[in-house]
Amino acid sequence: MNIIAFLKKSRPRFDLLVTLFGVVIVFFLSQRYDCLEAMVHFTRQHENWELDEIIPVIMFLALAFSMYSVRRWLETVRAKKVADELNVSLKASLAEVKVLKEILPICANCKKIRDDQGYWQQVESYISKHTDTSFSHGICPDCMKTLYPEYYMPQETIA
Incomplete structure (x- = not known):
């Protein structure tokens, strides 16, 4: 099996591979251009802009987005479980329903x-x-009048 077919089977695998690829690229770019040192130097030059506070904010955002992603994932897992249970229930209900689809x-x-x-x-x-289906028998008012006229009472007098 080739790598493309392997990755197409699972979206999380593809996302993980893209993330790993991005991490490697960022690492090599940071190493090549000394990004952190350049950022530290820039923030020291412009201390009045309070740029060094961006780092804790970015760290907090990374943590918050991680928590958000985990919560959405858990909601998705729960929703899938409920949908699967409902699907099983619907299949069972459908199996119980038998419809006569023919000319008798x-x-x-x-x-x-x-x-x-x-x-x-x-x-x-x-x-x-x-x-x-099971049946229970009764007698309709017309048949009652025909078969048992001595016991027949019109519907208005019953109530």
């Missing part, structure tokens, strides 16, 4: 459904077999 031949008279093998089944047994 149904008898116009008795309402039985013909299955793939050509057998006729009650609607309840067919749906229970192909989904996680």
Whole structure:
């Protein structure tokens, strides 16, 4: 595997390599041009500008940005963990949902459904077999009036 493919797999590896490369360049430039000595000399010449206070400020900023980066990284890790847990939960929920996506031949008279093998089944047994649905039976007001007229009471009188 070549180095480019290796670095493309992981953004942190690439960032680390760029940072290391930058550190090496800054080191050699500082060594070649004596940057710190030049800065010390310049700040002594211009003491009234208070330039020497920039060094502690830069050190503080480096520390603050490091802390900021670590906190953002931890937030990202937590958010990824929550997203992964939610994804697992959604996959489990999706697995529980079964949808009938077909045209079902149904008898116009008795309402039985013909299955793939050509057998006729009650609607309840067919749906229970192909989904996680269970049924409880009741009687609608129209059927109650037809089948049991002596027990039928219109809806208005029930309440």
